[in-house]
Amino acid sequence: MKKVLTVLLAAVMSVSLFAGCSNSGEGGQGSASTPGSDSPVANQEQGKQLKIGIVQYMDHPSLNTIRESLVAELATLGYKDKENVAIDYKNSQGDQVNLNSICQKFVSDKKDLIIAIATPAAQAAASATSDIPVLFSAVTDPVAAKLVADLNKPGRNVSGTSDAIPVDKIFDLALKLTPNVKKIGLLYSTSEANSLSVISDAKKVAKEKNLEVVETGITNVGELQQAAQSLISKTDAIFTPIDNQVASAMSTLSKVGIDAKKPVYVGADSMVSDGGFATVGINYTELGKKTAEMAKEIFEGKTVADMPVQTLSDFGTVINETTASKIGVTVPEDILSGAQIVK
Ligand code: TRP
Numbered sequence: 001m002k003k004v005l006t007v008l009l010a011a012v013m014s015v016s017l018f019a020g021c022s023n024s025g026e027g028g029q030g031s032a033s034t035p036g037s038d039s040p041v042a043n044q045e046q047g048k049q050l051k052i053g054i055v056q057y058m059d060h061p062s063l064n065t066i067r068e069s070l071v072a073e074l075a076t077l078g079y080k081d082k083e084n085v086a087i088d089y090k091n092s093q094g095d096q097v098n099l100n101s102i103c104q105k106f107v108s109d110k111k112d113l114i115i116a117i118a119t120p121a122a123q124a125a126a127s128a129t130s131d132i133p134v135l136f137s138a139v140t141d142p143v144a145a146k147l148v149a150d151l152n153k154p155g156r157n158v159s160g161t162s163d164a165i166p167v168d169k170i171f172d173l174a175l176k177l178t179p180n181v182k183k184i185g186l187l188y189s190t191s192e193a194n195s196l197s198v199i200s201d202a203k204k205v206a207k208e209k210n211l212e213v214v215e216t217g218i219t220n221v222g223e224l225q226q227a228a229q230s231l232i233s234k235t236d237a238i239f240t241p242i243d244n245q246v247a248s249a250m251s252t253l254s255k256v257g258i259d260a261k262k263p264v265y266v267g268a269d270s271m272v273s274d275g276g277f278a279t280v281g282i283n284y285t286e287l288g289k290k291t292a293e294m295a296k297e298i299f300e301g302k303t304v305a306d307m308p309v310q311t312l313s314d315f316g317t318v319i320n321e322t323t324a325s326k327i328g329v330t331v332p333e334d335i336l337s338g339a340q341i342v343k
Contacts (some may be wrong), residue, residue, distance in 0.1 A: 004302075004331075007261035008258050011280070012332065013173060014190055015278065016287075017117050030131075036300055038113040038136070038302075039112075039301075040113060040298060040299050041059055041135070041299070041300070042303045043112055044084075044299065046093075047331035048138075049085060049311060050079070050084065050085045050086070050088045050112045050113070050293070051085075051086050051088065051105035051110070051111045051112050052065060052070075052074075052079075052088065052111060052112065052113050052114075052115060052301065053085070053087055053088045053090070053106035053109065053111040053113070053114045053115070053117045053119070054087060054088070054089045054090070054116075054117070054123070055090050055091075055092065055099065055103060055106065055115070055116050055121045055125060056089070056090070056091045056092070056117040056118065056121060057092055057094060057099065057103050057117060057118035057119075057120045057155055057244055058092070058093060058094040058118070058244060058248055059090075059091055059093065059106045059123040060244070060245070060247055060248060060270065061270035061272075061273065061274075061308065062138065062242075062269070062270040062284045063117050063118055063138065064202050065270070065285055065288065066137050066138055066284050066287055066288040066291065067117060067283040067286075067288065068116065068255060068260060068288055069189050069284070069285040069286075069287075069288025069290070069292075070137065070288035070289070070291045070295075071087060071292075072221065072288075072290045072296060073288060073289045073291075073292035073293070074087075074296075075195045076292075077292060077293070077295065077296045077298065078296075079292075079295070083308075085238065088106070088109070088111070088232070089328045090102040090105075090106075092113065092120075092121065092124075094244065094245075094248065096120065096124075099120060099121060100124050101126040101127070102124075102127075102183065103116075103121075103124045103125045103128035104128050105200040106125070106128070106129075106132075107128050107129045108130060108287070110132075110134055112132070112133075112299075113132070113133050113135060113295060113298060113299070113308055114128075114129070114132055114133070114135070115134075115135045115136075115137065115295065116135070116136045116137070116160075117132060117136070117137050117138055117292065118137075118196040118244055118328075119136075119138075119139045119145050119192060119193055119244070120138065120192075120244065121136075121191070122134070122136035122142075122145065122147055122158070122160065123145060123146070123147065123193075125158075126147055126156075126157075126158045127268065129157065129159060130157055132157065132202070133158075133298050134158040134160075134304070135158075135159065135160045135161055135291060135294055135295055135298065135304075135306045136156055136157075136158065136159075136160030136161070137161045137287060137288065137291040138149045138161070138162075138163045138242075138284070138287060139160060139161075139162050139163070139165065139194065140162060140163055140164055140165070140193075140194035140197060140198060140241070140242055141162070141193060141194055141197035141198075142154075142160070142162055142309050144193045144194075144196065144197040147160075147192065148309060148331055151308060151309045152308045152309075153305070153308070154303075154304065154305055154306075154307065154308075155305050157305065158304065158306070159181050159294065159302050159304050159305075159307040159309055160291060160294065160309060160310070160312070161287050161290045161294065161309065161310045161312075162309050162310070162311045163233040163242060163268070163281075163282050163284070163287055163311075163312070164311050165241075165242060165267050165280070165281055165282065165315075166277075166280055167198060167201045167202050167205050168205045168208075168281045169202075169315060170239070170265055170279060171202070171205050171206065171209055171211070171239075171265075173265075173278060173279075173280055173317060173335070174237060174239070174243045174263070174265050174278070175209065175330065176331075176335060177263065177277075177278060177319075177329060177331060177335065178236070178237060178263050178329060179287045180236060181211070181237045181298075182203050182207060182211065182212060182238040183210070183211065183212040183213070183214065183234070183235045183236050184201055184212045184213055184214075184236065184237050184238070184239055185197050185213070185215075185216065185231035185234065185237065185238040185239070186203070186215045186216070186220070186226070186230060186238075186240075186249045186263070187216050187218070187224075187227065187228060187231055187238050187239070187246065187253070188216075188240060188241055188243050188246065189217065189218055189220075189243050189244070189245040189246060190218065190219055191217070191219065192243055192244060192245065192253075194241070194242060195241045195242070195243040195246075197241065198240060198241035198267065198322075200214070202239060202241070202339055203215075212340055214231060214235050215232050216230070216231045218223065218229075218245065218246075218273060219244075220248050221245045221248055223243070224246065224249050224252055224253060225249075225256065228253050228256040228257075229251070230255050230264055232256055232257065232260045233260070235262075236262060237262055237264070237265060238256075238257060238262070238265070239255070239264075239265045239266075240253065240263045240264065240265075240266055240267065240271070240276075241267045241311075242266075242267035242268045243273075244269075245268070246271075247268065247270070247271055247274070249272075250266075250271050250275060250276060250323070250334055251274055251275055253276070254274060254275025254277075254323065255275070257275075257276075257323070257327065258275070258323060258326045258327060261288075261327045261328055262327060263277040263278070263323075263327060264276050264277050265278055265279065266278075267279060267281065268281050268284075268336045269316075269340070269342075270284075270285070270317045271280045272315050272318045272320045272342055273320070273342050274317065275320060275322075275323055276323070277319070277320055277323045277324065277327065277329070278317065278319045278320065280315050280316070280318075280319050281311065281315060281316065282312045282314070282316075283314065283316065286312055286314070287312060290310045290312070291310075293335075294307060296309065315338040316339070316340055317335065317338060317340065318320065318339065318340045318341075318342065319331055319335070319336070319340070319341055319342070320341075320342050320343070321341050321342065321343050322343050323332075
């Protein structure tokens with residue numbers, strides 16, 4: 001009798017152990033589920049909460065804006081956190097090792113969707129899985145970052161939204177605001193595909209406009225201050241793209257420009273808020289909304305490989321008034337009236 005009880009107890013325990021394992025979705029060593037049977041659509045049909053992993057590269061205003069906007073829009077579209085979806089948000093604080101382990105954990109957790117904010121996060125997510133849908137946001141050049149084969153036909157489990165910027169429009173603005181600029185310094189991180197692509201565009205645009213360029217690539221943010229000081233001493237202005245490292249130390253770069261009384265043109269609105277002089281950029285709240293709309297389509301069964309990368313075509317001028325006055329530039333009325341002014 002005693003023996004029978006023990007066997008029964010052991011059987012019950014092992015059953016509940018397995019049940020616990022699959023419910024928590026932690027995907028322990030032994031859990032073998034058939035791939036394909038746990039697609040987002042199948043999980044919704046079974047009334048399960050959809051598991052969304054959000055991985056953000058660093059804590060930065062533009063990137064935070066995207067995340068907040070996309071989570072809010074998901075709720076508007078009917079995907080509410082802690083109700084029918086479970087959102088697991090992780091920030092790698094700019095650390096590559098961290099980034100990889102966050103993405104690997106999302107894969108072993110069997111998330112239904114991974115949303116990756118900024119290029120390095122998207123690259124880490126894309127290399128962590130070839131079957132969980134990966135939706136990126138704010139990736140400047142998804143082709144150069146090797147995330148998609150073609151903007152219109154990504155071809156694998158990765159698509160998303162791009163914050164591609166109109167470099168020619170930024171240079172046009174620069175020449176209107178500071179027509180004395182003849183030589184422009186290009187400052188960027190050599191490890192960021194998003195920056196390299198914009199810098200190559202910037203060189204072409206500069207040539208068309210008869211501007212001379214001086215390039216300085218940095219390998220880590222610790223080099224920024226010296227690199228910027230040296231660059232600005234040789235040029236009339238600096239242009240920096242939507243570079244994660246540079247943006248993380250934007251106040252340092254802004255100060256270099258202000259001390260030299262020369263303009264620093266940038267790639268994103270938040271970099272103007274952080275003291276950069278001006279940009280022509282996109283609206284990151286809108287980009288977050290678009291990303292949420294794509295998530296909804298994936299939940300409704302669309303194949304990621306066939307979903308074109310989305311971009312925004314509305315660009316706005318953003319100018320920092322405080323920086324303008326500190327570097328002694330008067331912004332012409334016609335530009336001022338159409339611009340977003342930050343202080
Ligand atoms: N576009 C950047 C990338 O591809 C990410 C990004 C968006 C960003 N907005 C920004 C970086 C503002 C710094 C500042 O990685």
